Amino acid sequence: MPEEKKRVVIIGAGVAGLLVAQQLRKQKELAVTLVNEHDTFLFLPRLTELFSGSIPQQKALLPLKHVWKGDFVLDQANLVNPAEKSIILNSNATLPYDILVVATGSQVNYFNTPGSQYSYPFYSWEDSEKLREHVSRMLEADEQQGTHTFAIIGGGPTGVETAYALAHIVHKQRPGAKVLLLEAGPTILKVLPPKLAEAVRTELEVAHIDIMTNAKVLDITPMSISIERTEGGKETIPCYTSVWAAGSKPRTLQISGIEYTPRGEIPVRPTLQSQVDSNIFALGDCAATGTPKTAQAAVQQAALAAGNIIAHVKGKQLAPFTYAEKGTVVALEKRTAGIFYGKLITGFLAQQARDKYYQYQLRSYQ
Numbered sequence: 001m002p003e004e005k006k007r008v009v010i011i012g013a014g015v016a017g018l019l020v021a022q023q024l025r026k027q028k029e030l031a032v033t034l035v036n037e038h039d040t041f042l043f044l045p046r047l048t049e050l051f052s053g054s055i056p057q058q059k060a061l062l063p064l065k066h067v068w069k070g071d072f073v074l075d076q077a078n079l080v081n082p083a084e085k086s087i088i089l090n091s092n093a094t095l096p097y098d099i100l101v102v103a104t105g106s107q108v109n110y111f112n113t114p115g116s117q118y119s120y121p122f123y124s125w126e127d128s129e130k131l132r133e134h135v136s137r138m139l140e141a142d143e144q145q146g147t148h149t150f151a152i153i154g155g156g157p158t159g160v161e162t163a164y165a166l167a168h169i170v171h172k173q174r175p176g177a178k179v180l181l182l183e184a185g186p187t188i189l190k191v192l193p194p195k196l197a198e199a200v201r202t203e204l205e206v207a208h209i210d211i212m213t214n215a216k217v218l219d220i221t222p223m224s225i226s227i228e229r230t231e232g233g234k235e236t237i238p239c240y241t242s243v244w245a246a247g248s249k250p251r252t253l254q255i256s257g258i259e260y261t262p263r264g265e266i267p268v269r270p271t272l273q274s275q276v277d278s279n280i281f282a283l284g285d286c287a288a289t290g291t292p293k294t295a296q297a298a299v300q301q302a303a304l305a306a307g308n309i310i311a312h313v314k315g316k317q318l319a320p321f322t323y324a325e326k327g328t329v330v331a332l333e334k335r336t337a338g339i340f341y342g343k344l345i346t347g348f349l350a351q352q353a354r355d356k357y358y359q360y361q362l363r364s365y366q
């Protein structure tokens with residue numbers, strides 16, 4: 001009698017989850033099922049380029065049926081019962097597993113900011129489409145009502161890339177429109193090496209993006225943003241478009257017996273197995289791995305998780321995760337800037353290097 005295949009269920013077909021699935025696909029002893037709430041795969045690091053229209057969709061947004069030929073469940077996973085090794089889906093269906101992989105990514109975090117519902121988050125393809133429609137409406141209205149301000153809240157890499165992409169769209173039609181980047185801290189891009197942050201800052205100025213630091217957003221309305229300056233004083237900025245890029249938090253689903261960290265992540269061992277259940281693996285943005293919440297880290301974790309799942313099934317020793325920083329790039333169209341092998345490279349060359357790298361990476365998802 002041939003031995004029964006182990007059922008591996010992966011929740012989340014994003015940067016980490018789909019890669020684990022592809023790497024396990026050819027294992028004869030495994031039956032892999034992918035669960036995702038959308039029928040598309042989005043390579044998130046290229047979302048700002050999709051938004052600005054500077055890359056075609058096939059470079060970052062792929063129908064899952066074109067890339068994943070295995071079992072697929074189009075649904076949202078809501079609840080995991082590890083005692084019964086089962087997952088309850090939004091449709092109320094139950095999905096059994098032997099090994100579970102949780103790779104549910106991140107969601108927007110508004111930090112309880114009043115009026116956050118009036119800002120546009122920028123963390124998914126749907127977010128990008130809603131923002132694009134809103135910006136088109138604003139640009140049309142501009143013709144009758146004068147020039148608007150387009151504000152981006154959050155001076156981290158996501159906010160900066162979004163501001164640049166937005167300026168690209170807005171200034172094409174309304175060169176005089178104000179694009180304003182708001183940051184609560186004293187400096188933008190504080191997570192990046194200083195020489196890269198400085199180079200990017202220069203490019204933002206060249207692109208006529210106003211930067212306001214030490215400006216904490218207190219309140220958002222459909223027509224304004226209220227801020228508090230670190231040096232004292234409050235201001236209200238008239239503004240019909242505010243984009244929220246000031247924070248994200250892990251996406252969670254209820255897993256009985258698992259207590260999330262205060263940041264909302266799944267606690268994991270160095271092997272990426274849950275600390276309380278060796279049949280549950282977690283990786284990417286939703287796992288407490290201590291690494292940056294980046295695609296770079298998620299991709300490296302996916303490779304390790306796939307190898308460890310095979311080892312786990314075969315009763316072999318699992319390996320610990322170690323993170324290797326490969327460089328950082330900020331996508332600014334033809335003015336892209338990045339640190340490659342310790343060297344700052346800017347402009348067309350950096351844009352081409354990033355494009356080639358991501359094109360190569362995308363092939364491992366197909």
Ligand SMILES: Cc1cc2nc3c(=O)[nH]c(=O)nc-3n(C[C@H](O)[C@H](O)[C@H](O)COP(=O)(O)OP(=O)(O)OC[C@H]3O[C@@H](n4cnc5c(N)ncnc54)[C@H](O)[C@@H]3O)c2cc1C
Pocket residue numbers: 011012013014015016017035036037038043044045046047048075076077078103104105106122123124158251252253283284285286293294295296297298329
């Ligand atoms: C605008 C933006 C730009 C970025 N740029 C970069 C960059 O340049 N470089 C970089 O390294 N990183 C970048 N990042 C971060 C990077 O994209 C994330 O760290 C990475 O995508 C994390 O991978 P993941 O697999 O954990 O989550 P994701 O890629 O987000 O995938 C999660 C998947 O799970 C699905 N899902 C979630 N919950 C459920 C559920 N309950 N049931 C079913 N499906 C579910 C989601 O729909 C999604 O498909 C960027 C992020 C954003 C938002």
